[in-house]
Amino acid sequence: MATNDALTATEHIHHEAVQQQRGVMVTKTEDFGTDLTTLNLGPTHPATHGIFQNILQMDGEKIISGVPTIGYIHRAFEKIAERRPFYQITPLTDRMNYCSSPINNMGWHMTVEKLLGVEVPKRAQYMRVIMMELARIADHLICNGILGVDTGAFSGFLYLFEEREKIYEIYEEVCGSRLTTNMGRVGGMERDFSEVALAKLRKWMKEFPAVMKEFQNLFDRNRIFMDRTINVGPITAERALNYGFTGPNLRAAGVDYDVRVMNPYSSYEDFEFEIPIGTNGDTYDRYLVRNEEIWQSYRIIEQALAKLPDGPYHADAPHYYLPPKQEVYRNMEALIYHFKIIMGEIDAPVGEVYHSVEGGNGELGFYLISDGGRTPYRLHFRRPCYIYYQAYPEMVVGSTLSDAIITLSSMNVIAGELDA
Amino acid sequence: MNDLNTSPAAQAKAADYVKAHAAISNEQLLERLHSLFGADTFADVEEPYGLLTATVSRNRIHEILDVLHGEKELLLNFLTTMCGVHWPDNEGKELSVVYQLHSMVHNIRLRLKIFFPIADPVVPTMTDIYATANWMEREAYDFYGIIFTGHPNLIRILNVEDMDYHPMRKEYPLEDGTREDKTDLFFGR
Numbered sequence: 001m002a003t004n005d006a007l008t009a010t011e012h013i014h015h016e017a018v019q020q021q022r023g024v025m026v027t028k029t030e031d032f033g034t035d036l037t038t039l040n041l042g043p044t045h046p047a048t049h050g051i052f053q054n055i056l057q058m059d060g061e062k063i064i065s066g067v068p069t070i071g072y073i074h075r076a077f078e079k080i081a082e083r084r085p086f087y088q089i090t091p092l093t094d095r096m097n098y099c100s101s102p103i104n105n106m107g108w109h110m111t112v113e114k115l116l117g118v119e120v121p122k123r124a125q126y127m128r129v130i131m132m133e134l135a136r137i138a139d140h141l142i143c144n145g146i147l148g149v150d151t152g153a154f155s156g157f158l159y160l161f162e163e164r165e166k167i168y169e170i171y172e173e174v175c176g177s178r179l180t181t182n183m184g185r186v187g188g189m190e191r192d193f194s195e196v197a198l199a200k201l202r203k204w205m206k207e208f209p210a211v212m213k214e215f216q217n218l219f220d221r222n223r224i225f226m227d228r229t230i231n232v233g234p235i236t237a238e239r240a241l242n243y244g245f246t247g248p249n250l251r252a253a254g255v256d257y258d259v260r261v262m263n264p265y266s267s268y269e270d271f272e273f274e275i276p277i278g279t280n281g282d283t284y285d286r287y288l289v290r291n292e293e294i295w296q297s298y299r300i301i302e303q304a305l306a307k308l309p310d311g312p313y314h315a316d317a318p319h320y321y322l323p324p325k326q327e328v329y330r331n332m333e334a335l336i337y338h339f340k341i342i343m344g345e346i347d348a349p350v351g352e353v354y355h356s357v358e359g360g361n362g363e364l365g366f367y368l369i370s371d372g373g374r375t376p377y378r379l380h381f382r383r384p385c386y387i388y389y390q391a392y393p394e395m396v397v398g399s400t401l402s403d404a405i406i407t408l409s410s411m412n413v414i415a416g417e418l419d420a
Numbered sequence: 421m422n423d424l425n426t427s428p429a430a431q432a433k434a435a436d437y438v439k440a441h442a443a444i445s446n447e448q449l450l451e452r453l454h455s456l457f458g459a460d461t462f463a464d465v466e467e468p469y470g471l472l473t474a475t476v477s478r479n480r481i482h483e484i485l486d487v488l489h490g491e492k493e494l495l496l497n498f499l500t501t502m503c504g505v506h507w508p509d510n511e512g513k514e515l516s517v518v519y520q521l522h523s524m525v526h527n528i529r530l531r532l533k534i535f536f537p538i539a540d541p542v543v544p545t546m547t548d549i550y551a552t553a554n555w556m557e558r559e560a561y562d563f564y565g566i567i568f569t570g571h572p573n574l575i576r577i578l579n580v581e582d583m584d585y586h587p588m589r590k591e592y593p594l595e596d597g598t599r600e601d602k603t604d605l606f607f608g609r
Contacts, residue, residue, distance in 0.1 A: 071578035078563075079587060083594045114469055241498055241524075244552030257524050352468040354520065354531070356500075365501055367518070380518075382501040390555045419578060 036064060039401070043072050047405045049146060050415030054392075054404075061400045066393040070386075074419040081379040085344030086112045086320075087186055089379070094180035096383060097417040099142050100135035100360035101181040102171070107357035110265055111366040112186045115353045116320060123311045124188035125267040126304045130201070131174065131183060132266070132357075133297040133304075138167045139360030140248070140290040140297075143412040147287055148219060150409045151228045156215050163211055166204050173197035187321035188314025205301065212298075216291060226284060233395045233407025234282035243391040246384050247362025249411055252289045253281030259358040270307070271300045283410040290412075319346050344374040361385050361412055385417040444494070444526045446472040452494055453530075457484055464533075473531040481519070481534050482544040488521060488530075489549050496530055498522040499546070502556040504564035507535075508590045514538035515564060519546075545570040563588035 042053035051072040057064040077092045084092075093104035106128045113120060120128075141164050145157035168178040174197050175183040175190065184190060193201075219225050235245070240253040250257055256275045260268040276292035278285025314321050322341055323334035340346050350372040356365035365382030388411065395411075396404040444452075446467055453462060453474075461484070462474040476484060488496045498521065505516040513535035521530045534543065545568040546553035557568040558577040565586035568574055576583065585592065 071576075071580075074578040076587070079594055239551070242551045244499060244550070255524070262524070262527050352473065354469075354471055354529070363500065367501060367503065367520070369505065378503075378505050380501065380503040386555065386559075387501075387552055390552065 041401075041404075043069070047150060048408065050413065050418070052389075052413070052415060052418065056401070056404070058401065061402075063396050063399060063401065063404055066396055066404070068389065068392055070389070071419055073415050077420045078379055078381065081376055083375055085341075085374050086348065086376070087322075087341065088344075089376070090185075091180065091182050093381075094182055095416050096381065096420055097139070097360055097364070097385070097414045098179055099412075099414055100139035101179065102131045102135040102183045103139075103357060103359050104364060105181060105183045106132055106266065107355065107359070107364050108366060109184055109186050110357065111353055111355040111368055112320075112348075113315075114355050115348060115351050115368060115370055116186070116317070117349075118187050118315050118317045118320065120188050120266075120315050121312050122267065122309045124184075124313045124315070126308050127189050127193060127313060128184060128266050129268065129271070130301050130304045130308075131171075133300045134167050134170060134201075136297045136358075136360055137294050138164050139412070140294050141167075143360075143410070144215075144219075144287055144290050147229075147283070147406060147409045148225070150406045151225055153219070153222075153225065156218050159211055159215055163204075163208055166200070166207075170197060170200050170204060173200055185314065185321060187317045188312070190314075190322075192313045201301075201305070205298075205305070208298065212291075212294060220288070220291070228403075229284035229287060229406060229410070230282060231280065232283040232399065232403045233410065234280050235391060235395055236281060239391070239394070240281060240388075243394075244387040245362065245391070246388075247359065248289045248293060249281075249286060249388055250362065251275060252278035252285035254279050259356050259363050263356070265355070265357060268300075271303045273297075273300050283406055286410045347372055347374055356382065359384060361414065361417065362388070381420055383417045383420055385413050386420070389413050389418055444523075444528050446470070446528070449494065449528055449530065450474075456487060456491070471529050471531055473533065475533045475535065478534040478536050478543055481517075481532065482546065482549075484532065485519065485521070485546055486549050494523055494528075495525045496521040496523045496528070498524055499550045499552055499556075500529070502546070502553060502560070504560040504566050504588070506538075506564060506589045510535070512537050515541050515566060517543055517560060517566060541566045543568055547571055562586070565589070 037058040039056045039058050040053065041056055042048045043051045053069040053072070055067045055069070075095070077096070081089050081092060090105050090108055093108045094101040096104050141160040145160035148154070148156040171181050171183070172178050173194055175181050235253055237253040237255050240250050241255065245253065246257060254277050256277050258275045261275060273296040276289050276296065278289050318333070318337050320341065323331075323337055327334035328338045348370045351370050353368045354365060356363045358364070362384030363382065364384060367380040367382065368376050369378040371377040392408065392411065396407050399407070449472055450462070450465065457480070461476055461480060464475040466473045488494065500520045500522045502517065502519050505518060507514055507516060515538050516533055516535045519532045521532070536543065541564070543566055545557060547557065548570065554572070555577060557571055558574060560566045561568060561574050562576040562579050563586055575581065579587065
């Protein structure tokens, strides 16, 4: 641990802010010749959209330093995963980035499939792509909608929330749940798209563009919105890479890194789409990149729906994929497999796998070490939020409090993913 | 075709660009690593599921990551993730830190591991190379008790500060061992 002597001036203030918050020390202000205010932003604050705390040192309205404290909803997923059979880990992934649970679920299934060497049929891959892209749209809709709210424009948020609700209704038709979806299984999807699900999806595809355009008309060239977001919370590409940024936040800084293109999974190579990038890495660029990604995701869904192949919706992997429930009552093999899978009696091969998917916020990675048992020996989640949120103090120092709020909002820090 | 770039200089430049950004195979990567750091630096070289993995000594890890960060050919300058692992049966090498690097230009990944005894869990920090290592190392400290020397602020990050143990170590069972209501006579859990 660093001692007081080793701290730089800024770190000294950080340190004192923490000490002061613990009631240990009173802030010294000689260095600045003015009285600094310590502001405790969070942990529960309407503007933070989740439970995280920032202790800010303020000179008037200007932020001198910030110390984030995280872990308020830490649930020890990595530890819990070490005792659970693979299929029981899917619900844990739901609760990481809960704005786009299907992406987390599919990412986890693909990791296990990679370990087991299971080949998923094309139809299931396309179905997964559709659900993942819907999830990405839902994720970005929330982020941009709430960014509007934080800049004082409530109406856009309401338009978009209606669309998110429709996406959740599609989830409901596909897997039965809405927010924490637990969608799909190791080896494919748990059921085919129903007629209702496809009808709802097609209807949504027809209606969504008009709403999205309306939203963009409200915000994209809105003078007030632009004044509030341009050059707010910028980060250079170099710093962003050094901080391990991925996803829309990195692309807003001008780096066209996208896991879907660089390491295609689940047949992403079959689809044509573009990676939007920004230039300044500021709040406005992040907003624009997310909007454009929504359109690109829409394009992918369109193509996937048009090309949706026929065939099975899951792999032929009886050791890992639960048999249909009716069969369990009638067929002995099905009963045995059902029992073995549910009781976690099937051992996985020994191996070490890293698989990553493009999550709503960036590269969502699963590093899995299997020692050949029924549970992972070690499972580490590379959670994009956790990694890029540490740049937050650097991004807001020198700006005003209201700018700090919208910077946080545009980074789309999801507490569940941050704390895991 | 774009006929604006037909001059020999432009063609050569384009060829250089393609060469510089071409995909690198694991063999080429390993060869380059050997020429940079010496072949005996890398032990247990494997390619599980296509990802080049090697074990290096803890004394050299900082130097290796530092050189790779500034190296212009491989451009392995993105620290994707880093985590601790506990191997209680691995005598003298109970703890491990796994670093995973990524070259976005060549689209190649490299996983480097270091092992060290649990009695001496001291590792040099990477925060001077990667800003992102800061919280990753705090996480490894929090959960495995790995001390990163030179880290600017090595305190717990996700757990409460007054916790007096490192919960991801294998000796801490997930569930309370004194509970009897979960005992299962048939399956033993």
